[in-house]
Amino acid sequence: MKSYTSAILLFVIIGLFSCTVIRQGEVGVRRRLGKIDPQYVEQGPKGYNIFTTTILKVPTRTMNIEVKPDLPSKEGLTIRSEISILYRIKPEAAPKIVQNIGLNYESEVILPVFRSSSADITAKFLAKDMHSGERAQIESAIRRQMSEILEPRGFIIDNVLLKTIRLPEGLARTIEEKLQAEQDAQRMEFVKEREKRDAERKIIEAEGKKEIARIQAEGEKNAAIIQAEARKRMTEIEAEGKANAMRIEADATRRANDTINKTLTPQVLKLRQIEAFRALSNSNNSKLVITDGKTPFLTLPDKF
Known part of the structure; x- marks a missing residue:
């Protein structure tokens, strides 16, 4: 018991x-x-x-809601999409959320706010913008608008990601054709720019060769001028040397003549005459000597 x-x-x-x-x-x-x-x-x-x-x-961890809404575009088209909403709850706001909204806050609050915000934002953009570099701007705009509404209620929207955008078939084809045309135009522009650069490079090379030829011609001309001036200077130096040598020789001859003239006195000249007559008298040849009458008479040898 x-x-x-x-x-x-x-x-x-x-x-x-x-x-x-x-x-x-x-x-x-x-x-x-x-x-x-x-x-x-x-x-x-x-x-x-x-x-x-x-x-x-x-x-309170980051949660992911994946939705596939039909979004309106600025030109009135309907764009199919696949979007991820990353959100989390502030811990201190959890009791208030449960009390005011309940546990079905995703379907009761987050998704309706997202649908309204996404429609407001995408209606300001063209369909092609959602498929181009404007996608990040659209994502940021949707996130900001959702945060303005949900953050005061305890929800933090970390990000809104446009994972997939499906354009209408005709528009997609048109955009692809336009993109292809733009790519072709860019390719042609690239080819044109490349050819322009090649032409500029060839012009620069031609100008460079022309400048090199001009410099070489000037160098050869200057070298010829320098060589001519050198030859002219050598000729001048040789002429100056010969002139100096002739002047020195003339001076030496003049000084020698001056010295001889100073040493040839009348007595020496008479002595030289006598020696000359004596040398003639010793010759075996017949001689006829004509004097001015002042030459002293010399006794001839017996055989004469």
Whole structure:
């Protein structure tokens, strides 16, 4: 009987108190007798009375909602798309969200705000802009507009990603043809620019060769001038040398004549005449000597 009573008491205790675990990336919201506790429950094991209290788990990690909306364009077309919405909940706002919105906040709040914001933003852009570099601008604009509405209510929109854009078939073909035409035009422009650069390069090379030829011609001309001036200078130096040599020789001859003239006195001249007549007298040939009468008479040898 005693063991039966203990078992009943243990069952009552277990029934009155239960335990749950709040994992990483989520918080708990305590609801006691239908009333939401404004303080959120942090991570870890938490005990509660299952008859009066319920702990609701709300994820606070980044969540991904994938939708496939039809978006309007500026020209009135309908663009099929596939978009990811990355959002998270502020931990301190979890009790307020559960109380005011409930746990179906994605379908009740986030998706309606996204549909309205995306339609408002894409209606300002052309269809081709959604398929080009304007996509990042469209994503940022949708995220900002959603944040203005949802952030005060405890939701943080991390990003809005336009994963896929499907244009109408005719428009897609037109855009592809236009892009192809633009690529062809860019290719032709590139070829034209390349040919222009090649022509400029050839002109520069021709001008360079012309300048080199001009410099070489000037160098040869200057070299010829220098050689002519050198030859002229050598000729001048040779002429000056010969003139100096002739002048020196003339001076030497003049000085020698002056010296001889100074040494030839009348007595020396008479002596030279006598020596000359004497040399003639010693010759075996017949001689006829004509004098001016002043030459002294010399006795001829007997055989004469």
